[in-house]
Amino acid sequence: MPETDAPESRDQEPSPTDLASTTSRASGQPLRSPAFRWFFAGWSISMAGSAMSPVALAFGVLEVTDSAAWLSAVITASMVPMVATMILGGGIADRYRRDTVLRLAGLGAGVSQAVVAILLLTHQHPALLLPPAVLNGIFQALTKPAMRGIVPQLASGRGIQQANSLLASARNITLMVGPTAAGLLTVSVGGGWAIAADAVSFLLAAICFARISLPDLPPRAEGGPTMFGELRQGWSYFSSHPWIWSVTLAFAVFNAVYMGVWQILGPVIARDTIGAEGWGLVLSTRGVGALLATVVMVKLTVRRPMVPALSSMTLAAVPLILLGTGANTFWLAAAAFAAGASAEFFTVVWSTVWNIHVPERLSSRVGAYDEFGSFVSIPLGQLSVPVLAAVFGTAAVTITGGALLATAMLLPLLLPSLRRIEVNASKAD
Template identity: 75%
Template sequence: MQHALARLPLVPATDAPEDREPEPPDSDASPVTGTGLTSGQPLRSPAFRWFLSGQSISMAGSAMSPVALAFGVLEVTHSAAWLSVVTTAALVPMVAALLLGGGIADRYRRDTVLCLTSLGAGLTQAGVAFVLLAHLQPALLLPLSALNGVFQGLTKPALRGIVSNLAAGRGIQQASSLLASVRNTARILGPAGAGLLTASVGGGWAIAADAVSFLLAAACFARMSLPDPPPRAHDSGSTMLGELREGWAYFSSQPWIWTVTSAFAVFNALNMGVWQILGPVIANGTIGADGWGLVLGARGVGALLASVLMVKLTVRQPMAPALSLMALSAVPLILLGIGVNTVWLAAAAFVSGVASEFFTVVWETVCNTHIPERLLSRVGAHDEFWSFVPIPIGQLSTPVLVAAFGTAAVAVTGGGVAAVAMLVPLLVPSLRRIEVNRHGT
């Protein structure tokens, strides 16, 4: 899910007892408690500062990677087909590894998981850089990309769960907002830096810089020193398979979670298909490449602004406004189909950036507040897995639909359906009543 993820040692989670149903999100029972940190001040924690430093370095490198990889592969192969194959070789294993990553991140210390996966991602990216710089056989990129995808798939669930280990109360939203600000800054500056580096010394060296960023991030994560996870109860299942089943049982029993995931499954398929596939095609015949770049930049600026504001802004019951704003984030798809000028499309993209980042911070805060800490990574893995799986379907089906119904019809209809999908979860009463910062001030 785009949407689009932590302090001093925690007291073990006080979630619902193992022999009864999980507490509903509006229950008085707190799933997470913390000590040793004034709530709302995550930057006072050395562990969070190391995590933020590692994430900042890693995000900067990852933001450079798509541009560097694209030009690096094209420089070696002169083939768009090879670029597509290399990209897919990383994407499929990443999605496939998400659920396993959730089980690992809830079973072992998340700082250790992040350290090892970052180290693995750095080594595989270094291998990709070597293949590109040495102009070796392009087929060697495939296993390296696949391994890199696996490491990143194992990383994502740990990132979703670790904030609750490093922040408490209002500090959870502030921590999520700070991380989102870093992420959005990297998204704005990273591609430009990758373009300059690629143009000056080549895409292979830009990929090498990304590899170094992973290794430096691993060194930062190694300094966090989180406590070991609390011991497992005997009836919760001591095997990895048993714990994965427990994560699915919790995810599937909470309508406030799976309805949002389902909504994003629809939204992601339509948004990625229309925006990423049709967007450049429509822009090429209307506002041009420079106009499309302005639109994408406006969206990034909106996302950055929202993440900065969310450090201080709190909404007691945030899910209704967050999902309503996400419905507005589908408006650019409709405007693409209508064929508006650059100014209107950029303005809509700016609002979309604000809306999507507002939702991302809210969702991370709600999940870290209301899901038991010991289940966070497994539930987060299901959230991301089921919302990511439809993306290739949307991307592959969009050209077929365009051939049958036309570009404008697909863009406008896709935008309308995506907007409605975001509003459907609001039919769940427990979702509308969810509060944040109930367990800390």
């Protein structure tokens, strides 16, 4: 996420104050960096709105259509263009200033979400939700790779894990509060208002990102590689490191199953069992578990963390299995709590390993291939799960999905190179 602190004028050399800020980052205290504080604020505000969006959108579409197929279509309309443009987004994030990319993408996402909110509030036909969903997916494709490359530019050494933990903690506080708030808003005044809050959060985040003034990139040498040449460099690095692509493939399976079952079948099952309030509570409890994990990870360092990180991810299968067996709110919430803690433990570990072992100059491009590979299967899962549930029943699909998910998380551990990765290594050049 953002680069080194810059002077107020983007055309000047760094001042002594900026050099002092760089020193504080090197000592592992990211909150001493003004640029990181503005990024942290923008991240937190954006996450607050986004935490309400899944519940609000799901029940808002179901309220209008009473159809899991339409819900799947609307969500997929955002996911497909995001995946399709993710690699290009990685090239843009490594080629241009990441603060500029973030503020423009945040502005665009805010406008597109505002359109979605208006359509839901006025109960328009769900087909009208598809174009703004497409635009929102494109803006996400620009945002994610830029986010991936910013933290190493604001923190170094042990500060990298602290920065990742702080960002994850902020996200998880919002995940703890946001879904419950969205459930209550949906029941009381409709899901459109929660989507409207998400739109405002994107716009406020863009204002915060505008306060991050990063140095201009050095002039490109005449005859240097084009963007597509740079993307080939990213692919070469990605494909030559099995510890990266093995985890990417595992999460291609994980995301297809989890997003299809949990995001599509979850609200459908919950509507007939625990209701929107109960579903929001389950999602919020997952956020509590995730928050607990990130608080612990601010201080905890595991020398070789990938084995416990991937092994703990098998806990994400439990909520899916319980969903299929008709468990009540209490047991679903308890399982979601454990799954949230394990998922966030993995997220902080993976972000830290990535920031240490992947060169910063390649981070967004290589990260784009990682995210593309991880996300490309999600539309397949989202579109196929309703069909499979109609043929085999929701219980069979959710339970089988849980078993498949757990298996996928364990397979990368067969690689010795993955098991040996350490987090106390020096940053890659």
